[in-house]
Amino acid sequence: MGERPDRAVTDPRPGSERRTLHQLAGVEPDPTRPAIVAERLTESFRLYHERPTGIKERLYRLRRSSFTDFHALEDVSFAVEHGESVAVIGHNGSGKSTLLKLLARILPPDQGTVMTNGRVASLLELGAGFHGDLTGRENIYLNGAILGLSRAAIDERFDEIVDFAGVRHLLDTAVRTYSSGLYVRLGFAIAVTVDPDILLVDEVLAVGDVEFQERSFERMRSFRDAGKTFMLVSHDLEGVRELCDRAIVLDRGRVAFDGRVNEGVALYRQRIAAAATPAAPRTSDVRRVRIEEVSLLGADNAPVAEVPPSAGVTLRVKLHALEPVEACSVGFTVSRADGTHLYEAHTTWQGLGIGPLNTGDEATVDVRFVANLLAGRYAVAVSVTDTTGRETWAVQAEAARFGVQPAAGGAGLVNLAARASVSEGPARRLGDAPGPGPIPLPRLQRRRNRG
Amino acid sequence: MSGRPPPDVDLPAGPTRAARAVTSKLLELWRARELLVQLVRKELKVRYRNSALGFLWSMLTPVLMTAVFSVVFTLIVRIPVDDFPAFFISGYLLWQFFQNSCQGAIHSIVGNGDLVRKVYFPREVLPLSHVFAQLIHLLLALLVLSPYLLYTRGVGVLLYLPVTLAAIALLTLFASGMAMWFAGVNVIFRDLQELFVVIFQVWFYATPVIYPLALVSSMLEGGRFAWIETLLVINPTTWFVELFRVGLFGPVTATGDAARPLADGPPGLPDLATLGGAAAWAVAALVFGYVVFLRRARTFAKEV
Numbered sequence: 001m002g003e004r005p006d007r008a009v010t011d012p013r014p015g016s017e018r019r020t021l022h023q024l025a026g027v028e029p030d031p032t033r034p035a036i037v038a039e040r041l042t043e044s045f046r047l048y049h050e051r052p053t054g055i056k057e058r059l060y061r062l063r064r065s066s067f068t069d070f071h072a073l074e075d076v077s078f079a080v081e082h083g084e085s086v087a088v089i090g091h092n093g094s095g096k097s098t099l100l101k102l103l104a105r106i107l108p109p110d111q112g113t114v115m116t117n118g119r120v121a122s123l124l125e126l127g128a129g130f131h132g133d134l135t136g137r138e139n140i141y142l143n144g145a146i147l148g149l150s151r152a153a154i155d156e157r158f159d160e161i162v163d164f165a166g167v168r169h170l171l172d173t174a175v176r177t178y179s180s181g182l183y184v185r186l187g188f189a190i191a192v193t194v195d196p197d198i199l200l201v202d203e204v205l206a207v208g209d210v211e212f213q214e215r216s217f218e219r220m221r222s223f224r225d226a227g228k229t230f231m232l233v234s235h236d237l238e239g240v241r242e243l244c245d246r247a248i249v250l251d252r253g254r255v256a257f258d259g260r261v262n263e264g265v266a267l268y269r270q271r272i273a274a275a276a277t278p279a280a281p282r283t284s285d286v287r288r289v290r291i292e293e294v295s296l297l298g299a300d301n302a303p304v305a306e307v308p309p310s311a312g313v314t315l316r317v318k319l320h321a322l323e324p325v326e327a328c329s330v331g332f333t334v335s336r337a338d339g340t341h342l343y344e345a346h347t348t349w350q351g352l353g354i355g356p357l358n359t360g361d362e363a364t365v366d367v368r369f370v371a372n373l374l375a376g377r378y379a380v381a382v383s384v385t386d387t388t389g390r391e392t393w394a395v396q397a398e399a400a401r402f403g404v405q406p407a408a409g410g411a412g413l414v415n416l417a418a419r420a421s422v423s424e425g426p427a428r429r430l431g432d433a434p435g436p437g438p439i440p441l442p443r444l445q446r447r448r449n450r451g
Numbered sequence: 452m453s454g455r456p457p458p459d460v461d462l463p464a465g466p467t468r469a470a471r472a473v474t475s476k477l478l479e480l481w482r483a484r485e486l487l488v489q490l491v492r493k494e495l496k497v498r499y500r501n502s503a504l505g506f507l508w509s510m511l512t513p514v515l516m517t518a519v520f521s522v523v524f525t526l527i528v529r530i531p532v533d534d535f536p537a538f539f540i541s542g543y544l545l546w547q548f549f550q551n552s553c554q555g556a557i558h559s560i561v562g563n564g565d566l567v568r569k570v571y572f573p574r575e576v577l578p579l580s581h582v583f584a585q586l587i588h589l590l591l592a593l594l595v596l597s598p599y600l601l602y603t604r605g606v607g608v609l610l611y612l613p614v615t616l617a618a619i620a621l622l623t624l625f626a627s628g629m630a631m632w633f634a635g636v637n638v639i640f641r642d643l644q645e646l647f648v649v650i651f652q653v654w655f656y657a658t659p660v661i662y663p664l665a666l667v668s669s670m671l672e673g674g675r676f677a678w679i680e681t682l683l684v685i686n687p688t689t690w691f692v693e694l695f696r697v698g699l700f701g702p703v704t705a706t707g708d709a710a711r712p713l714a715d716g717p718p719g720l721p722d723l724a725t726l727g728g729a730a731a732w733a734v735a736a737l738v739f740g741y742v743v744f745l746r747r748a749r750t751f752a753k754e755v
Contacts (some may be wrong), residue, residue: 045753101752104571105571106567106568106569106570106571106752107750107752107753108749108750120571122570122571124569124570125565125569125570128565128566128569128570129563129565129566129570131493131497133496133497133500133501134493134496134497138492138493138496141489142489142490142492142493145485145486145488145489145490146486146489146566146570146572147570148482148483148486148572149485150485151485151488
């Protein structure tokens with residue numbers, strides 16, 4: 001582009017260091033600043049009940065245009081450092097996609113500011129801008145240009161794109177004849193060729209067949225390992241746990257949680273479970289209770305790390321009130337090592353609240369359950385919420401772990417305690433059952449191999 | 452959070468900030484030039500992809516139009532210009548470029564809703580791609596028709612080629628401004644695309660394409676309808692057509708002789724007033740159209 005990298009532009013503010021023209025233009029990241037800074041972002045949409053777009057409607061509705069303002073985002077602030085991988089999770093309509101659009105500059109914020117530092121690429125839809133009448137080859141160049149790639153850059157990676165998408169035999173065919181899967185693959189192959197400093201991805205990894213999903217997942221992983229910054233909107237909570245370090249949980253346009261991905265995912269799962277009582281927007285991170293200690297006790301009330309199948313287990317949670325609390329609820333979830341959500345319960349679901357507690361008071365809650373699980377490793381997460389489940393006051397993502405010893409006669413995930421008998425017809429007793437352990441699901445095994 | 456404020460906060464308001472905003476906008480447009488090239492290629496390819504004559508249509512249309520108008524305005528209703536076909540071509544090519552640019556551009560944002568909602572790029576490349584695609588059509592049509600013009604109007608056509616090109620360049624600026632205006636306003640005011648046909652029909656007859664401006668002056672001067680001439684002079688497209696015609700056809704002047712009211716000369720240089728007027732309109736339309744478009748463009752993703 002003709003600028004010399006050594007040419008600097010003086011910032012008029014006193015005391016700020018000089019930045020190169022490339023950095024000012026957002027072409028090169030400035031390592032001294034965070035990659036993304038969002039400050040007090042607010043975005044609202046005006047939902048017209050019948051959108052007036054013509055003269056007649058305008059005149060007719062001059063006085064009584066009917067609309068409601070819908071706040072997609074309210075007062076959202078965060079900063080993302082270079083190399084961080086951030087997942088944005090939340091219910092549909094919680095503002096995830098709007099947030100990404102603000103960061104990608106597709107929408108301007110109504111209030112607040114967004115600053116990005118480095119080249120930004122957004123992957124909000126695959127194959128956006130493909131033209132059905134153009135051939136695959138022509139669309140690669142057109143779509144590449146839409147994503148900001150130069151012709152030379154596409155020339156250089158052309159073969160890579162074609163092979164990744166597997167469309168070599170269809171290169172000179174109009175893309176309207178492509179299958180929808182092929183269409184998306186080509187879109188993804190072009191999109192990942194963009195080599196940005198900051199990548200924004202919206203739910204696009206959920207498309208395509210299993211094999212393609214694995215490959216795109218791999219691609220994202222290598223992007224992360226290359227130290228690039230990315231933000232990912234996804235409903236695939238397991239994928240998110242593998243790919244990201246940090247999670248931002250959005251709830252009705254507000255940041256409900258911002259922190260380690262495991263905690264964020266655990267919190268979001270609890271919110272899904274508690275969806276029966278609709279969550280009100282949280283005003284801030286309230287921490288009224290601290291989880292002092294969590295332990296797992298066996299039958300003899302001694303701490304255990306491994307239990308026999310179908311053994312009774314007690315989860316003991318010690319709480320410490322930081323503020324006066326009228327009543328609170330302790331919840332726990334049990335999940336498999338790969339994150340599959342197995343069980344969840346809250347004391348309020350059994351009509352039990354803990355409290356009232358004064359500042360400094362302690363309480364110990366025992367939750368007894370039966371580990372009807374097959375052999376494997378399991379994790380327990382504990383949270384403390386108000387009795388309606390709207391506010392989370394404390395959460396501990398991996399509060400305890402335990403293993404279950406192999407049981408004879410079953411395979412899979414849970415112990416349904418099957419007993420076989422022949423009610424009609426002959427039967428014979430075989431020798432001692434060989435006692436097969438649980439067979440891991442193929443997907444679980446693949447994940448373990450990869451990890 | 453320890454992040455410093457974004458670079459464009461806390462700057463003194465006024466010229467510095469405005470200049471920086473303009474610079475960054477233009478820098479961004481410059482970086483999107485590859486996209487503009489690809490979109491122009493798309494326009495050119497897609498338009499005639501499934502038609503048998505393909506690209507030839509862009510040259511055939513002005514030829515057919517010239518044939519029709521020549522029959523009507525020389526044999527049936529006489530417009531007293533020698534060599535009407537050449538006269539008509541030297542105005543119609545430019546008009547066609549302008550009208551087709553705006554017609555393509557007016558749908559360019561609304562019709563690309565997918566793209567606008569999902570990808571960030573400088574939105575102005577969408578209307579501009581139509582202008583540049585039409586510019587290529589114009590240049591090709593001019594190339595095809597130039598032997599005929601050379602034959603009827605003499606080598607002056609070649610000699611004063613810079614005048615023709617200057618007229619095209621200025622109209623490109625003007626058309627870019629208008630195309631952006633139409634594209635941007637149509638997003639919030641969809642009636643515009645319905646009004647478009649009427650607007651351009653009126654605009655076409657208000658521009659001296661099928662008749663010379665000199666004829667209007669000589670016929671209406673001092674009469675009740677003298678204001679019509681004023682109207683034609685105010686019309687910006689008049690200036691571009693006049694400029695284009697001087698270089699390609701030659702100046703048409705009134706003689707004051709009732710039997711033969713008009714005289715035309717070979718292609719020549721335009722007077723400075725015509726050149727200046729066209730340039731002023733070009734810059735004004737570009738700035739106005741671009742500013743309106745940019746103000747609207749911020750919320751396109753919400754509105755399409």
